[in-house]
Amino acid sequence: MLALFTNHYTRRTLLCMSAAALLWSGSPAVHANAARYHTLPELKSGGPAAPDSKETAAAARKELFEQMSAATGIPWFRFAAIDQYERSVAKKKTKSDAAETGTAAAKPRVTGIIIPAPVWSGPLNPDQNDKLQDSISFFGGLGRDGSGDGKADPGNDADVLYSMASHLLKYGDSASDFNIAIWEYYHNGRAAQRVSQFAKLYEHFGRLDLSGSAFPLPIGTNYSYRSTWGTGRSWGGARIHEGTDLFAPHGLTVRSTCFGIVETKGWNRYGGWRIGIRDIENRYHYYAHLMGYEKTLKRGDIVAPGQTIGWVGSSGYGSPGTQGKFPPHLHYGIYRDRGITEWAFDPYPLLKQWENQEYRQLRKNKKK
Incomplete structure (x- = not known):
């Protein structure tokens, strides 16, 4: 697909001109009609050759998102947000997925969006592997031909992205319209929230790679910690410790460990003054017992690794304002969202990894 445009600047110019023409045309309905005839070249075997690194894979996805954005008027970061949500809930391209979507498991894909066969072909379509757009439309299926090869193929990234674009354009082009369209697709409030958060992160930073990290306390300061995952708790009933306690002086800076968006902020009777940050991998970073x-x-603010978010304290284990029931420390927990449920996992290995990375970087900087 990308081979059609051998010159980088020519490609960018064509994309910009296409986008401008579509945007000048007016309403979402006009965008949808124009996009129907703005065909992207077919992706051979479902996509280009398997990328040899995360960087080239991300570049290929970004280019696809930008091309579909030029064709439909939908911002690239909205396609990226849907794609990342699908990746984060671990929809693996297994044989069962291939059977569900009617695609061959061996076909490489650039994007991670998988549209189930009943949604793609229509729930009452007798041919759940249907690739004819007219019959798919007759049965109310979502599948569309975005590559111009005459087939609506759920294994072709251009077709998948254009089909999703067609769904989004039914609802309008504002951020609130986008949120409604996502809810109507997933019928899951959690999914709609996550996609909206991811879109906001991608729009803010303007890139797909948001994988940076930082240790939650300043490196070189006075703190100590060990693995405390799964130990019993002495307050609040029978429960286990879902995190790692980092003991430090009262008032020591607490930093964001990730690129993310503030999801929760306020009092929790267990965690005291706490803050929760959602990252692009759909992980929830939980910082508790803060002084402030x-x-x-x-809430809703975007943060970066190393950014100050609060200070170590000893709040919690009671009504708002309760302090001093234990030594000052930061309780750090991390949770992964799988679409329906969210579960905690031991953060200690990540904390050691982040700490070692920062120490190595400090040593490297001193040698310069």
Whole structure:
């Protein structure tokens, strides 16, 4: 697909001109009609050759998102957000997925969006592997031909992205319209929230790679920690410790460990003054027992690794304002969302990894 445009600048110019023409045309309905005839070249075997690194894979996805954005007027970061949500809930391209979508498991894909066969072909379509757009439309299926090869193929990235674009354009082009369209697709409020959060992160940073990290306390300061995962708790009933306690002086800076968006902020009777941050991998980073927050930080704000979010304290185990029932420390937990449920996992290995990375970087900087 990308081979059609051998010159980088020519490709960019064509994309910009296409996008401008579509945007000048007006309403979402006009965008949808124009996009129907703006065909992207067919992706051979479902996509280009398997990328040899995460960087080239991300570049290929970004290019696809930008091309579909030029064709439909939908911002690239909305396609990226849907794609990342699908990846984060671990929809693996297994044989069962291939059977569900009617695609061959051996065909490489650039994007991670998988549209189930009943949604693609229509729930009452007798041919659940249907690739004819007219019959798919007759049975109310989502599948569309976005590559111009005459087939609506759920194994072709251009077709999948264009089909999703057609769904989104039914609802309008504002951020709230996008949220409604996502809810109507997944019928899951959690999914709609996650996709919206991811879109906001991608829009803010302007890139797909948001994989940076930082240790939650300043490296070189006075702190100590060990693995405390799964130990019993002495307050609040029968429960286990879902995190790692990092003991440190009262008032020591607490930092964001990731690129993310502030999802929760306020009092929790177990965690005291706590803050929760969602990253692009759909992980929820939980910081508890704080003395207080960075005063400008609020829910919905975007943070970066190493950014100050609060200070170590001893709040919690009671009503709002309860302090001093235990030594000052940061409780750090991490949870993964799988679409329906969210579960905690031991953060200790990640904390050691992040700490070692920062120490290595400090040593490297000193040698310069």
